[in-house]
Amino acid sequence: MNTPSTAVLHRTVNWKLHIAVLAVAIAFPFVFPSSFMVNFGVLALFYAFIGQSWNISGGFAGQLSFGHVAFFGVGAYASAIVQMRWGFSPWMGLPASAIAGAVVGLIIAVLSFRAGLKGSYFALITLAFAEVLRILSNSVDLTGGGLGMLIPLKRSAANFQFEERAGFYFVILVLTVLSIACAEWLRHSRFGARLAAIRENEDAAKALGIDVFTEKVKIMLLSGAMCGVGGCFFSQYFLYIDPTIVFGVDKSVEMLLVSMIGGAGTVYGPLIGSLLLAFVSDITRVLTQIQGLSLVLYGALLVIIIAYLPNGLVDLFKSKSKSKTKRIADDVAR
């Protein structure tokens, strides 16, 4: 999958697979209506969504970021501020957080790419930007400083708070479907092909006449907007945000983890990674009640994946050759 394929534009969309996955996802809350299971589904989809936002820039375009939480945090605060300080409907938080995330993505991308930062340097500067935003949100009145912002509980769909958890489930399902559609579009479009060229060899891409700077800025803007919306969903689901929660390094790391483990630069990688993350963390919590065990496993898994499965878990599906599953899985993996 890492070959910058000239066949990008001829790839077919595997509708059967998409429809099958969607059908399972829609049926899930009806088959498992317990609040524990629906919560599991919400969190798995939530991480798949923000993981996908990391994946379109980190995986498809190869711009490794350690500070995606910058977009996530401004999105979370934008939605809370629009609702609490300015009195808009919480649903307005969705466009507001997308705009906020996009603006921060634009600023970080223009500054860093203008300075020619790539690879590890880009990863480090995104981390520092997130830290600046964390400190700012910890210090100004608009965000409530270190106390954070508490969104009052008032259950009604008009208020982005649902009587049943399933309401949240379907909101995040729609967002995740959109994010997967976006990844699928990148897999097919000329824009996606240009990003793949940049990921594989930036100098060669430049030599081919690709405007590397603009393409990278565009994908960071898109990724920032998507991640900002994730922040909005987070604040409405948990009804409380503070600087350490929404600008903490661990959120950035989780986004990176689900994509890298599932398969960076693949359409279904983040979903596979997040299902595993949610599953492992629930299992370890229920069975052992040992704090931190799931992340121990995840850290180890990251090392193993980098070493032996650089394209993530989706590669496991790919190795079954000469069967129909291969064709389907290949499509997933690409």
Added chain:
Amino acid sequence: MDITILAAATINGLLLGGIYTLVACGLTLIYGVLHIINFAHGSMLMLAMFGVYYLLMVFKVDPYISLFIMVPVMYGFGYVLYKGVIGRLSNSKDENILLITLGLSIFLENVALMLFKGDSRTISVSYSDIMVELGPTLVPMPKLISFGVSMLLCIGLGLLIQKTDLGKSIRAVAKERVGARLVGIDVDKIFAISYGIGLATLGAAACLLMPIFYVSPTIGHVFVLVAFTVVVLGGMGSFLGAVVGGLIVGLTESFGGLFLGESLGQIGISLIFILILLLKPSGLFGASR
């Protein structure tokens, strides 16, 4: 503003900077030679600090005596870790090493969380409370010691790199890997040794930090971004840079806290980091590449 307050802030900033230098000089060595960013630096420091903590609690070994235990132990740990894990698994790709060290740090931090729980621990030694009068302010003795040893350590590392045969091999590998291999240097071994020395400095840092600081599984977060800032500001791979960068960062934090308040004051370090990366990524003393 009162001149004594400024003087006190300066002294505190310099002492703080000494600690940052100590943590950063291993990082700069690892970067300078291997050209890799050791994201696990903070969690390695955490491990070493727990080592010092338990040496005192279980075996009643004074933190300063622990220097003679922790430095070789961390060296050996670093050597083996590089040989066994990092070097073998990364296929020598820059970004892979970054991700592997990230994976390692997640792993180590959470193992520590399982073993030691989340709370912070401090130690008390007989000399914790000895104060020294330094100009307008009183400074705890262990802080002065840590500052002094930190400077000596940086000089020592600089001499090691500049004057010894080992240092010559390290510099050769840093400059030109293929060429170094051609003249008979075992490049992989030099990598492992450099990583080992980098962690050995953390062993020393842990011994000096423990009497004046606390340890918790997430203590690495306190230092990791700061250490990167020091290294980038001074110039990756430069020991003089680590000293000057450390002192500047320490002063920035101290004066930031004085003028902007406790919470907003931390912003200075991150801003320096961003500005130096944007404007002069080679840093103050780094060779431009």
